[in-house]
Amino acid sequence: MFNPSRDQVRNFFIESWRKYQAKEVLTPLEHIASDLVLLHPEYQALLEDPDSLSRDFLPEDGQINPFLHLSFHLAIEEQLSIDQPSGLRAAFEACQRRRGNRHDALHDVLECLGETLFDAQRNNTQPDGPAYVSCVLRRARSN
Structure with missing residues (x-):
C-alpha cells in the first residue's frame, strides 16, 4: 500500500514543480502535480522555499496546508x-456544469472528500463512498 510520509509528499510536489520549471521530463503523476500547482499560483513560491518541508500549517492559525490541498x-x-467511488465522475461533471469551470467544481469535490475523511476518522470507519458521491451531487444541485 502506498503510504508516503509527510516529507515524501512534500518532496514530491516540490520536485515536480522544480522539474516543471526546469523543463525536465515529468512522469505522468508529476505532470498532474505540476498542473495542479499551476492552478494554485499562491503556492508556487512556497514550493520553491526549502523551509517549507519543515513548516507547520495550523488551522488554529487560519492556515490552509497547501500540501494537503x-x-x-x-x-x-x-x-x-x-470513476471510484462509482458515480463520482458523473457527479463531478454535474458540478462542473453548475459551476462553469473545472477548478471550482474540483473544489466542491475537495470539500466533500474532506468531510468524508473527517467522518471516517471520527467514527473509526472506512470512508463512505456513496455518501461522498451524494455530497458532490448535493453541491451540483445547490444554488
Missing part, C-alpha cells in the same frame, strides 16, 4: 480517472 486534488484526479 494539493494532495486532495491529486487524489480526486485519480478517483475521477477511474
Whole structure:
C-alpha cells in the first residue's frame, strides 16, 4: 500500500514543480502535480522555499496546508480517472456544469472528500463512498 510520509509528499510536489520549471521530463503523476500547482499560483513560491518541508500549517492559525490541498486534488484526479467511488465522475461533471469551470467544481469535490475523511476518522470507519458521491451531487444541485 502506498503510504508516503509527510516529507515524501512534500518532496514530491516540490520536485515536480522544480522539474516543471526546469523543463525536465515529468512522469505522468508529476505532470498532474505540476498542473495542479499551476492552478494554485499562491503556492508556487512556497514550493520553491526549502523551509517549507519543515513548516507547520495550523488551522488554529487560519492556515490552509497547501500540501494537503494539493494532495486532495491529486487524489480526486485519480478517483475521477477511474470513476471510484462509482458515480463520482458523473457527479463531478454535474458540478462542473453548475459551476462553469473545472477548478471550482474540483473544489466542491475537495470539500466533500474532506468531510468524508473527517467522518471516517471520527467514527473509526472506512470512508463512505456513496455518501461522498451524494455530497458532490448535493453541491451540483445547490444554488
